Amino acid sequence: MLAVETRHVSRRYGKVHAVQDLNLSIPKGSLFGLIGPNGAGKTTTLRMLAGLLAPSSGEILIGGEPVGKDGGELQRRIGYMPDFYGVYEDMVVWEYLDFFARCHGLASDRRKQVVDELLDLVDLGEKRDAYVQTLSRGMRQRLCLAHALVHEPEVLLLDEPASGLDPRARVEMRELLRELGAMGKTIVLSSHILVELAELCDSIAIIEKGKVVTSGLLSEIRSRAQLAKRIRMRLLTPVADALRVLQATPGVVVSNAPGEGSPDEANGVLEFEFSGNDEAAAELLETLIAQKVRLVTFEEVPTGLEELFLQLTQGEVV
Numbered sequence: 001m002l003a004v005e006t007r008h009v010s011r012r013y014g015k016v017h018a019v020q021d022l023n024l025s026i027p028k029g030s031l032f033g034l035i036g037p038n039g040a041g042k043t044t045t046l047r048m049l050a051g052l053l054a055p056s057s058g059e060i061l062i063g064g065e066p067v068g069k070d071g072g073e074l075q076r077r078i079g080y081m082p083d084f085y086g087v088y089e090d091m092v093v094w095e096y097l098d099f100f101a102r103c104h105g106l107a108s109d110r111r112k113q114v115v116d117e118l119l120d121l122v123d124l125g126e127k128r129d130a131y132v133q134t135l136s137r138g139m140r141q142r143l144c145l146a147h148a149l150v151h152e153p154e155v156l157l158l159d160e161p162a163s164g165l166d167p168r169a170r171v172e173m174r175e176l177l178r179e180l181g182a183m184g185k186t187i188v189l190s191s192h193i194l195v196e197l198a199e200l201c202d203s204i205a206i207i208e209k210g211k212v213v214t215s216g217l218l219s220e221i222r223s224r225a226q227l228a229k230r231i232r233m234r235l236l237t238p239v240a241d242a243l244r245v246l247q248a249t250p251g252v253v254v255s256n257a258p259g260e261g262s263p264d265e266a267n268g269v270l271e272f273e274f275s276g277n278d279e280a281a282a283e284l285l286e287t288l289i290a291q292k293v294r295l296v297t298f299e300e301v302p303t304g305l306e307e308l309f310l311q312l313t314q315g316e317v318v
Contacts (some may be wrong), residue, residue, distance in 0.1 A: 001027070001030045001063075001064070002025055002026060002027060002028065002061070002063075002064065002307060003026050003027065003028040003029070003030070003062070003063060003155050003199065004024065004025075004026040004032075004044075004049060004060075004062060004155060004188060005024065005025055005026070005060070005061040005064075005174070006022050006023060006024045006048075006058065006059070006061075007023060007059045007060075007061070007261070008021050008022070008023060008057065008058040008139070009021070009022040009023075009045075009048065009055045009057070009058030009059065009060060009209075010022065010055060010056050010057045010058055010200075010210075011041075011044050011048060011053060011055055011056050012056045013256070017047055017210050018041050018044040018210055019044050019048070019210065020041075020209075020210040020267070020305045021058075021211065022041075022045060022153070022211075022212060023212065024205055024208075024212070024215060026172075026186065026188060027186075027203075028063075028154075028184075028186055029184050029185070029186055030186060030187075030203055031177070031181045031187045031189075031200050031201045031202055031203075032060050032186075032187065032188045032189070032201060032202075032203050032204065033189060033190070033191065033197040033200070033201035033203070033204040033205070034046070034188065034189065034190040034204070034205055034207060035190070035191075035197060035204055035205070035206045035207065035213055036190075036206060036207035036208055037208065039209075040208050040209065040210065041207055041209075041210040041211075042083075042159070042190040042207055043083065043159055044210075045079070045207070046082075046157045046159050046188070046190060048060060048130040049062075049078070049157055049188065050075070050078055050157050051067055051074065051075045051078065052080070052194055054142055058284065059297050061152075062074050062077055062078065062155060063077065063154065063155075071085070076104070076151055076153070077154045077155060077211045078153050078154075078155050078157060079103075079146060079149055079151070079157065079174075080147035080156075080157045080159075081145055081147075081148040081154035081156070081157070081158045081159065081161060082159050083159040083160040083163055087140060087144065088132060088236045089131065089132045089133035089134050090130055090131065091126055091130075091131070091132055092128070092129050092130060092132070093119070093127050093128050093129070093130055093131075093132060093135070093143060094115050094119065094128045094129065094190035094232055096132055096143065096147070097114075097115045097118060097143075097146055097147065097150055098111055098112075098115050099113055100147055100150045100151075100303050101115060101150050101151075104150060104151040106150075106151070107252070113174070114150060114152070114163075115150075116212040117148065117261035118146040118149055119146070119175070119224075121146065121149075122142040122145060122176060123142065123172070123176075124139060124142060124143060124146070134279065135186065136169070137166075137169065138165050138168070138169025138172060138173070141162075141165060141169070141172075141173060142160065142172070142173070142176065142275070145158075145161065145173075145176065145191065145294055149180075152225070153185075154185070154186060155185070155186045155188065156180065156185050156186070156187045156189075157188050157189075158187065158188070158189040158190070158191070159176070159192070160190055160191055161173055161177070162174070162191060163191075174199065174200060177189070177200060178200065181200075183318055189201075189304070194239055201218070201241070202213070202217065202218065203216060203217050204221065205217075206220060206221075209276065210212070212304075215276075221277045225265065227238055229273065229274045229275070229276075229281065229300050230272070230273055230274075230300065230301040231269060231272055231273075231274050231281065231298065231299065231301065231318065232269065232270070232271045232297070232299055232300075232301050233269070233270050233271075233288075233295055233297060233298050233299075234267065234268050234269050234295070234296040234297045235268035235269075235270065235293065235294060235296065236268060236269075236294040236295070236296060237268075237292070237293050237294045237296060238272050239268060240295045241272070241291075241292075241293050242270055242288065244291075245287060245288055245291050245293060246270075247273055249287070250276075251274055251276045252272055252273070252274055252279065252284075253272060253273040253274075253275075254270070254272040254273075255273070268296070281300075285298050
């Protein structure tokens with residue numbers, strides 16, 4: 001079942017097309033990443049999914065229901081965390097969450113339970129009586145995530161949730177999102193930190209100039225991109241012996257071969273690009289062994305999300 005679906009969604013500001021003919025299919029329970037350079041339309045897309053912006057054309061469905069049918073009811077099924085989240089600094093942490101629980105109409109006994117559960121979830125239990133203004137940036141981000149969860153939404157929309165966080169706070173946020181995914185939440189997030197998206201997301205959409213360049217499972221996108229394989233070997237024999245075999249093999253490109261005395265040369269590590277299929281890679285391995293090249297490992301290096309992004313877009317910096 002699809003948690004979120006967009007059908008030919010566009011959003012115009014005068015003559016400017018922020019989003020054009022957007023078609024997304026996001027399965028229930030998935031961690032879905034939106035990737036694109038600044039101005040690509042990611043934030044506009046999330047705001048339309050949250051019901052804060054109306055599409056100029058097209059249709060958005062949450063759980064199979066059109067957003068325009070009953071905006072208030074459908075928005076209760078969505079939690080939205082923008083890239084900049086204002087907070088009431090003169091409230092203590094538990095009051096802040098209790099206030100928004102009241103806004104969502106939670107009964108008194110249920111409010112206390114939800115606030116306690118959320119503080120435990122985002123690891124702010126020890127800060128429940130602290131004023132919001134005393135929290136660090138990472139703690140505020142976690143508090144704002146708890147705010148987005150206070151009405152127990154099915155779908156979470158997160159715009160740059162790790163923006164401006166230090167490395168430790170980014171790790172904490174990543175682990176929290178994994179935990180929410182394990183709880184069955186559907187999470188749609190945008191981020192400029194492509195490494196973290198690759199670690200978190202099972203599916204992505206790459207957006208450029210308001211249009212989807214490609215979308216789907218990461219493995220499927222890598223396959224469609226038809227990037228050359230990158231293979232890494234660790235050798236017991238000299239690197240030069242393996243190089244002689246590789247240089248005589250069609251489809252092999254060895255770049256930055258380890259120089260004499262380099263750490264990679266000392267460790268017997270060699271990487272190369274190979275345009276052949278899996279059968280050709282197996283034949284290459286057989287040839288290396290037949291030529292008495294002693295191998296410890298022979299493995300394909302997964303294509304990084306940065307490489308995919310640069311391959312499939314115009315190379316703009318995110």
